[in-house]
Amino acid sequence: MTTDMSYTTEEISKLLKISKLTVYDLIKKGELPAYRVGKQMRVDASDLEAYKTRAKGGKLAAVQTEAVQAPSHYPISPVSSSKNTLVITGQDVSLDILAKHIEKYVPHYRPLRSYVGSMDSLISMYKGESDIVSTHLLDGDTGEYNLAFIRKLLIGSSYVVVNLVSRAAGLYVQQGNPKGILGWADLTQPDLRMVNREKGSGARVLLDEQLRLHGISQGVLSGYDQEESNHMSVAGKVATGEADFGVGIEKAASMVGGVDFIPLIQERYDLVMLKKPENQIWIEQVKRVLQSESFRNELRPIQGYDLSQTGNIIYET
Structure with a gap:
């Protein structure tokens, strides 16, 4: 050495x-x-x-x-x-x-x-x-x-x-929102692919809580087990078409081209x-x-x- x-x-x-x-x-x-x-x-x-x-x-x-x-x-x-x-x-x-x-x-x-x-x-x-x-x-x-x-x-x-700070959290969708995703209830649409955050992250807890409150099973979400370790990576997967949506914050969406942001909650x-x-x-x-x-x-x-x-x-x- x-x-x-x-x-x-x-x-x-x-x-x-x-x-x-x-x-x-x-x-x-x-x-x-x-x-x-x-x-x-x-x-x-x-x-x-x-x-x-x-x-x-x-x-x-x-x-x-x-x-x-x-x-x-x-x-x-x-x-x-x-x-x-x-x-x-x-x-x-x-x-x-x-x-x-x-x-x-x-x-x-x-x-x-x-x-x-x-x-x-x-x-x-x-x-x-x-x-x-x-x-x-x-x-x-x-x-x-x-x-x-x-x-x-x-x-x-x-x-x-x-x-x-407080900041807007919600969904990343492909530019123009071709799947018409407007809220948590829309995640049950057929043929949607998602990209997730790692267990224990705030974005993962937000998703899991919303799925529970809306009565949506994790099993119906294609790509639920596909994990990324930060907001930028999630937004990037959506921007390149590898996923239709992911959960994250507004700032990352503004830094990644080819992705739109649907604000759904103001998080502290x-x-x-x-x-x-x-x-x-x-x-x-x-x-x-x-x-x-x-x-x-x-x-x-x-x-x-x-x-x-x-x-x-x-x-x-």
Whole structure:
């Protein structure tokens, strides 16, 4: 193994046969030294070998490394003991903007991004693997977003729920809507093909709740088991004619040619933070970022965002 090799968090996840969230947790604890190249976290091969040696010997003390040298057009930020890390989960671009503002305005903390769905985000928080999680999970019986799931998964914990954005969710259909799909009830039309999101994602929960409420069996939907991991991929499958419809948000439709969007619900996209004593200082700072005009100004140009509740506390234990 050469000393100038480095690995992404995904590659380390595969090499060690652990989840990406566990990799982020090791980085967060300082057990696996890492540095950032652009938006990507990387770990040197030598540091990975050192970690494996310590793991075999049962010694997982945090170590410090210096950032590796790289061309000047690749900004590098070392993860060291001088800055604690905040793992932010979710896939929306608004979270990348939030991470940038946290890095700039929340001293002593460095954000790390984990691109997982809503349910996996809440589970990761329950397991202590993340700090700020995003969620957009519909409870079909009440029409309420997120709180029912948060209460069930974070039972016994103290937390605060803050709105990030609200956004339109609905169906992607082929341009011109040749199948005439206008709502959930139309999904029972014969010969329709769909493309789905992965289990635990907000879009998958939205679909499953609507199927349940409309009395539609998953078995009648051709392509229900065909899964993609993000909104753009779903919209792309519809645009290329590989599927007739999929569930997603408006923003992705505006970025993919050859697909139309049928808005069916306004979903609330919230952030959850655990109110541990050691978290109180940075939670207040993150709340100020969310309520700041500079943060909202970066979100305003993005199509499909409703910022009327951005920064508002939705629920607090």
